[in-house]
Amino acid sequence: MQGVVSSNFAHRRRRTSAQRTYNSLFPYSVEVCAVTQFHQVGAKPGGWGGHATLFINGAEIDPGASYPLLRLAAAGTSLSDPDSGVGISVNKIFDNVTWVAIRGRDEFFRGGLAPEQTLDKEFYEAAIQKATAAGWFAGIGIKDALMRQRPDPMRPEEFIVRHSIGTDVALNFARTAYCARLPMGRDAIGNVIAYLNSANDAAQRSGYIWNMYTNNCSHVVHNALAAAGVWDPKVARGPGAINVARDVLSVAKALALSRMSDFSFPANNFVRLYEAGNERPIDDVLAAFSNHDVRRTMNDGWMSTGPGALIATYPIHEASRNRLFAPGRDPFLFSVPMLWDKADKFKMLTRHAPSTVTDLGANLAHYRERYAKTLARQRSVDDELGSRHNDERDLRIFYGRFYEQIADELERTDARLTEYRRLASELPGPVRWTVP
Template sequence: MMRDGNMYGEGETAAMEGDAYDRLYPYHAELCALSELRKKPGFGVPVRSGMGGHCLLYLNGVRRDRIGYPTLKVCAPGEAPARNGVGISVNSHYRNANWVAAEGREFLWRGALQPGERLTREAYERTQDRAKEIGLLDGVQFHDHLFRAKPHGMSERDYMYEISVATDYAVHFGRDTYHARIPLDYERMLSIVAYLNNLNAPYRDGERVFRWRLFNNNCVHVVHNALAEAGIWAPWPTGQFSALAMFNFPVPKNEFVDLMLRANDLPIHNARAIHDDHLVRRTFSQTGILPTAPGALAVVGAAIRDNDVYDTERLRLIFYENPFWGPYRRHFARIFAEPRYTDLRANLRHFAAIYEAALRSRAGDGAAGPFEASYHHYIAREAERVRAQLASLDQATELLEEAVS
C-alpha cells in the first residue's frame, strides 16, 4: 500500500517512493476521503463530525496567490511545481467563500507537528498559531450563527481557527484519510485552478452568500466538478430538486473508489470501446488524453495515534450504497488487494503490458479513420513514456542502494 514518506513519515523507502512520484508527476491531484472526527473533552471547543466524513482536494504544483483571500495560481514548470501544493476544503462554516486553501503538504496533513512528536495541547495550539501566521482564513467570513457556540472570552478569529482544525488543515490530527492520486499536466491544472477561482469569485465580491447543501452543494460536488474540468469524468449537477438529489449525491468514500476505477480500469486497450464512449471520445478529441493512464494510485494516511486531543480509535467512514449487494465494498477491497492500485512500479508495469497488447492488436480493433490513427499514436507515445518511467525508477533504486551500501 503506497504511503508518501514526506506526508506520513513512513521511512526512507516510502520517502523515496513519494519523491519518485513527484519527480514523474509534478502536477497531480488527490481526491481525499476523510473519516469522521471525534475531539476529546477539555481541549477547547468540542467538535465531532458524522461518519460520512469529509472530502478535500489536494493539488500538487499549485500555490496560494497571497492577496488576503483564498485564490490560487499554478506554478510554472520552471517554478519547482513538485515542491508546492495546496489542500482545498469546502465547509459549511464559510459565508463569503466556497472553499479555503491550506498551503503545503506537511501543514495540510500534520500541521506544525514534528515527525514522531506527540499531539499535545502545546502542539495543537502551535499549529493554530502557524495557521494564523500564514493567513489561512484571511478574508474569509463565517456565518453569524456559528459564533453562538463560541466560548466566553475567545475572539471570533481564534474561534474560526479552532473549529477548522482537522477539517481544513492539520487533518491527521483527528482523521484517517484515503487518497485517490492522479497525474495531471500543466494545462489541465490550469483548468482546475481557473474553475476553483471562478467558483469563489461571486462570494468574494458579495454577489452571493455561500450556503453548503448536503444533497446539492457539498464538499464532494466541488472536488468532483474540479476534476471534471480536467476531463476525468462528467460534472456532477448541483441545484437539483432535493427529493431527487437525495437519492443520488456524491459522498467521499464512494468518490474515492469511483476515481480509482475511472483512472485505472477503462478498456483503453480497445479502440472500439473508447470510440463508442461519447464522453471519453470527446475528451480524447479535445485533449489527446484518456482518463485511464499510468500513475493513478491509492494512498492511505492514518490519524496521529499518539494523541492527547482527538480520539483516533476505529474512525468510521461509510459508503452510501445498499449494504447487502452494493458494489463499493467489493471494489474497495480489490483496490487494496491488487498492487497495481497502490504501488507505483506495479502500476507502471500494468500499463506497459496494456499498451503493448493494444499495439499488437491494432490491425483488428474495428475503429477506422482519423480516430483510429490518433488512438494508436497516443498508445505508442504512452508505451514509450511508461518504459522511460520504469527505467527512471530502476535507476533511482540503484542509486539509493549504492548510497546505503
C-alpha cells in the same frame, strides 16, 4: 523506544524520497481524499458522511488575493519537492468562500506532526497558532451564528482555525484520509484551478450555502475535476425538499443511462477517481470508442487511465501518541447492490489494495505491459469496423488517434521506468503509499 523512533524516522525519510520521485515523474496531479469521521476524545462524534478534500500539485496560493484563490505554478518551475502543492478543503461554516487552501502536503495532512511526536494540548495549541499566523484563513468569513460565539479577546482568524483544524488543516490529527491520485497535464490543472477560483469568486458575491445532500464538499471536488474533463459535472442545488427530490430522481436517470447521479459523497468520489485512473477501457479500441469519458479526455489530448493513478492512505495519528482524538468511522458510501455496488471496491482499496496501485514501480511496469499488449492485439481498422456503418467515419478517425496515443503512452512509460529506476536506486528502502 529508541528503536521505534528510528523506525518512524526511516519510514518518513523513505516516504519523503518516494514523494519526490513521484513528483519528478508526474509534476502535475490531483489527489482526491475521503476522510473518516471527526471524533474528539470525550465528545460526540461528527457527521456520518465523512469529508472530501483535494490536493493539487502544480497549484500555488495566490499571494495577492484578499481571499483564498489559486494560481498555476509558473512554467518551468520544479515541482519535485515532496512538500509542493496545496490542499483544498470545503467547510460548511464558511460564509463568503467555498474552500480554503493550505500550503504543503505536510501541513495539510500532518499539521507538521512527526510520527514519533505526541499530539497533546500543547502541540495542538501550537499548531493552531501556526495555522493562524500563516494567513491561510485570512479573508474568510464564517456563519454569523458561529462567529457570535467567539470570545472577545480572540482574533477572528484564530477562532476560525479552531473550528477548522482536523478538517481543513492537519487532517491526520483527527482523521484518516483515503486518497486516489490522478496525474494530469498542465492545462488540465489550470482548468481545475479556474473552477475552484470561480467558486470562491461566486461565494464572495452571493455567499456559500452548504447542504449535506445537494451541495457539499464532495460536489466541489467532483466538479473541479469535471472542469478538467475527468467526468461529467454534477448539478449542485440549494437546500430544500424539492432539490433533494431532484437529486433522488437523478439516481434513477443515472442508473438508466449508466451515468452519474447528482448526489455526491466523499467515499464515492474516491472510488470514482480510482476507476477513472485505472479501469477505463484503454485495451480495446471499440470499447474506448464507446466510452464517452475516454473520448472526451482523448479530445483534450490525454487519457485518465494510465500510470501514476495510485492509492494513498494517510492514517490518523497513532493512538498511543494521540491524546485528543479517537478514530472515527469510515465515510458513508452510496452503493446500490447488484446494480452499482462500490462497497467491496472501497474495502479493497482501503484495506488491501494491490501493489499495482500502491507501489509506483509496480504501477509503471503494469502499464507498460498493458500498453504493449494493446498494441500487440491491434487489428486493422476494417476488421474493427465489421458491420458498423452509422459511425464509420468517426471510428476511423478515432482508431488512428487511439493507437497513436497508446504508442505515445508506451514510449513515455518506458522513459518513466528508466528514470524511476535511477531515482529509486537512491531511496533508502521500499515504500508503499501509507504513512504509519
